[in-house]
Amino acid sequence: AQSVTQLDSQVPVFEEAPVELRCNYSSSVSVYLFWYVQYPNQGLQLLLKYLSGSTLVKGINGFEAEFNKSQTSFHLRKPSVHISDTAEYFCAVRTIGGSYIPTFGRGTSLIVHP
Amino acid sequence: DGGITQSPKYLFRKEGQNVTLSCEQNLNHDAMYWYRQDPGQGLRLIYYSQIVNDFQKGDIAEGYSVSREKKESFPLTVTSAQKNPTAFYLCASSKIGQGQETQYFGPGTRLLVL
Numbered sequence: 339a340q341s342v343t344q345l346d347s348q349v350p351v352f353e354e355a356p357v358e359l360r361c362n363y364s365s366s367v368s369v370y371l372f373w374y375v376q377y378p379n380q381g382l383q384l385l386l387k388y389l390s391g392s393t394l395v396k397g398i399n400g401f402e403a404e405f406n407k408s409q410t411s412f413h414l415r416k417p418s419v420h421i422s423d424t425a426e427y428f429c430a431v432r433t434i435g436g437s438y439i440p441t442f443g444r445g446t447s448l449i450v451h452p
Numbered sequence: 453d454g455g456i457t458q459s460p461k462y463l464f465r466k467e468g469q470n471v472t473l474s475c476e477q478n479l480n481h482d483a484m485y486w487y488r489q490d491p492g493q494g495l496r497l498i499y500y501s502q503i504v505n506d507f508q509k510g511d512i513a514e515g516y517s518v519s520r521e522k523k524e525s526f527p528l529t530v531t532s533a534q535k536n537p538t539a540f541y542l543c544a545s546s547k548i549g550q551g552q553e554t555q556y557f558g559p560g561t562r563l564l565v566l
Contacts, residue, residue, distance in 0.1 A: 347492065370553050381456075381542055381557030382495075389553070428494065432553055438483065438502075438546070439510075440555065444494040 340365040340431050344443035352451050353421055359414040359446045361429035371412040372430040372440065373403055382428060388412065399423070424450045454479045456558035458543050463563045465530065465537060473528045473561045475543035482548050484526035485555065488512060489540040498541075501526055502548060530563060538565050 345360040363369060370389050374382040386397025393405040403414045412429060426447050430440040456477045465471045477484065483502050487495040497510030501520040515534025520526055526545075530537045540562050544555040 372554070374555075374557075379540075379560070379562070381458075381559045382544075382555075383557065384554050387554060434550075438548055438553065439485075439497065439500060440553070442495040444492060 340369060340433050340441050342429050342431050342441050342443035344427075344429055344446045346446050347444070348447045348449065350449045350451060351419055354418050356417050357415065357419050357423075357448065359427050359429075359448065361412045361414065361443060363410050363412065363429075363431045365410075365431060365433055367436065368434045370432045370434060371403075371405060372432075373397065373401070373412070373414050374428045374430065374442075375399075376426040376428065376445075378425070385414070385427070419448070419450050421450050421452060423448060456543060456545055456556055458541075458558035458561050460561060461559070463561055464566050465563060466566050468532045470529055470531050471563070473530070473541055473543075473563070475526045475528065475558060476524055477526075477543075477545045477556075477558075478524060479545055479556060480523075481545035481556070482523070483546045484520070485544040485546075486510075486516070486518065486526070486528045487542045487544065489542055489560075495542065498528065537563050539563060 341364045343362045372387045373385040376382045388405045396402045426445045429443040432440040459474045485500045486498040499518040501507035517529045543558040546555045
């Protein structure tokens with residue numbers, strides 16, 4: 339079975355500052371990794387995903403994430419955040435060849451202050 | 453436009469009442485899912501379905517029921533046996549197969565108990 343840990347429940351940051359949202363996973367087999375964003379009272383939408391290939395993945399809205407197999411991490415980064423990035427961010431993992439059901443982390447609330 | 457629709461946006465339930473949440477997709481996806489979201493707990497899987505007329509229980513199926521009579525539709529019934537139904541409910545769908553793992557989410561239904 340796989341599991342996902344999002345290390346910070348809340349990350350406050352000032353506008354135009356860089357941000358990193360941390361995600362660690364546990365799995366005995368290879369995985370696919372995802373980051374989703376949820377704006378208030380809305381569903382989730384995909385930010386980016388890692389399936390294979392380059393470990394640095396670029397997504398929408400200027401976000402990127404790096405897959406680190408040795409540290410079992412998939413941290414999300416943005417060099418300069420905007421007020422509109424205020425949202426809940428979820429990391430998810432799915433084992434390759436196993437169940438197609440992903441496991442989600444508990445989420446990190448990114449709060450961008452002016 | 454292809455996507456997932458959920459209705460209603462808000463739903464009120466009285467004690468002892470069953471209520472049904474609608475989920476429809478026109479993405480031609482095989483798999484559909486229902487999640488429950490509570491503050492600070494991330495997404496918890498209620499039920500999922502890979503094919504018409506077949507569905508499986510997720511982690512928190514007690515007090516809920518589903519049907520999958522059509523590929524496009526996956527309604528969720530919250531029964532009177534669910535003693536704490538107040539939550540945000542999200543429906544999702546995806547293709548099945550290697551590289552097809554992205555889930556697409558609806559806008560959600562917020563269920564409140566009167």
